[in-house]
Amino acid sequence: MTNTIIRVAIHNLTKTQGAFVVKHGKSDLKVTQTMQRVIDDLTALYAKRTSKSYGKFAVDEDRFPTEKHLRAYFNVQPSDFTTLTHKMMETLKAQAGYKGAATGGHVFFAHFEREERQYLLIAIVNEKLGASMTSDLDVQDVRHLDMDGFRFAGRINMTSWANGEERYIGFLKGKREVSEYFKEFLGCDTTVQNRRDTAELVQALMAFATDEGMDTPSKDDFLARAKTICERSAKAQEELSFEALANELSPQDPERLMTVLADPDLRLNDGFVPDRRALGPLIKFKGKTSTWSIEFNRDAITRGNVRFNAEDNTLTLTGLPEDLTAQLRAEYSQDG
Template identity: 55%
Template sequence: MNNIINAAVHDLQRGPQGFKIVQGQDKLVVTHTVQRVINELHDLYARRASKSYGKFSDQLTYSETKTYLGDYLAAGPDGFADLTAKMMVTLQNSARTRNAAAGGHVFFAHFERDNHQYLLVAIITDKLGANLTGNLDVQDVVHLDVDGFRFAGRINMTAWLDQQERYIGFLKGKGSVSEYFKEFLGCDTVIQARQDTSQLVETLKEFTLQKQMSAADREEFLTKAKGICERLASSQREIDFEEFANELFPSAPTELSEVLGSPERKLNDGFIPDRRALVPLKKFKGKTSSWSVEFDRQALTDGSIIFDADANTLTFKGLPVELAMELKRETIDE
């Protein structure tokens, strides 16, 4: 549940002379409808797979939103009208530099969720629909195209104040279409291929547990994932979570893409997989002060290695002849 602290809507209109701002109310009264729309926007944003994550840029050129948001947090909730008015000017200036920029209704929402404070910004356009009159006649009706928004971003203000590495997320889209929105947010994307690949690996493992896959299905799923990622790494192609989910889990790709795109995971869409970080998809490894072990996941599936979770032990079957003979000699010597 999103506890809405402040919300506002302004218009960014595109015309022959460029972009024009039309200011809405300083603050919206948080009615049932406002709550529903904000909740729906956030849920839709969360389910979109293609996102990028980062932090505020240190470059002065892109520091306006950072400055305005800092001023707002210092002033308190009463400064929301000033915050959104200034951010609209920044959005207007960013839009002027990009041909792909689009106008629309700009929704701002400051809300609390799971003890974190967020600012959500989304650009929504209108859509022509139809409804029935009392006389069962059909008439045109214009409504918000909530499902079709392409530009949205979320700033985790709590994580920002805690000096975390990634606290801004935004919809990436195709090509450079979202660049102006990234500049508007003042975001410097933090793409670390090895870290992102490691997080992808852990996410895929968790997904197999959530789906309660059998050992054989889990082995097939993770092996296939490794093959796709290695192919991308070889060709130096960026991963696209929607395409990845369609190939890896064709029976229900949306389920996987929504997990990959979860804002809480902060997984960048569009990194090139790092081969070194893909190893855990295929192998298990561990060590103590006196021994180390590494084996393929398939060994658990085919029974050549057995893990007893209660006893916390591994049993190896079919030892190599040389190793078995060496161990026997060691035992005899004792």
């Protein structure tokens, strides 16, 4: 998937003697090959991180003005990326000042488009010391961007926001006391909806099992174990970590599952307490019409008690319980 960069800016947030200072860079940086690679790397690395949270803009725009600034950016033509990023830097500076654990760094802003959807990525990247070879085969110190080590990043799906969707902001959670200021800088309301989060996780796990081409017994086992893990967290009222879930559920290759769960396009909240009421689809099928309802466990298919004919859209049930059989025999004998 190609990221088409529309605008990019880099500013600095520096902590000096307990206070934060903003240094503005250019807000109309050219999209060179290096810049494209850096932004592509940041978006890819952000996507791989499992510990993300999702939400929408908070209602109070006086306390959390990012939505207001973004709206102005879209409504004013030609759009002014300089004003947007400068105002967002002032908000970041203010929020960082409230948190003692906050740190500064190079703040990247990238407005880009991918698959006909527009995004705003914000990431704080620091530098680290490395080494390079000289022409006479010696080594020398060199400072470079610590791309793998960034802790603060967020992404606003501006297309979803404009369309009035429910969740369009994502950010790295990290340690609560450290990342809280970045969440408030974005103005993100992350009101937890455990039942909805659980239902979305269930759908992601079922899709993963299908996409991996698991046979029926393997799929049944995978989803049943997923239900057991989620129920354990629910019973203990403990937040479910996607990394821990992937390591236990798919120990041979947890990275494949973590990549799916971390996909920002799925907007799966990491670190919620599963709702047991929403776990049923992992092992159950159910449906109803105006005249009947049905529910059966997944292993009924494996055992052959339930057979589905996709061509004529029918179900065949075998091994009916005696009381139901007796009722049906009595009913049909009366009709005869």
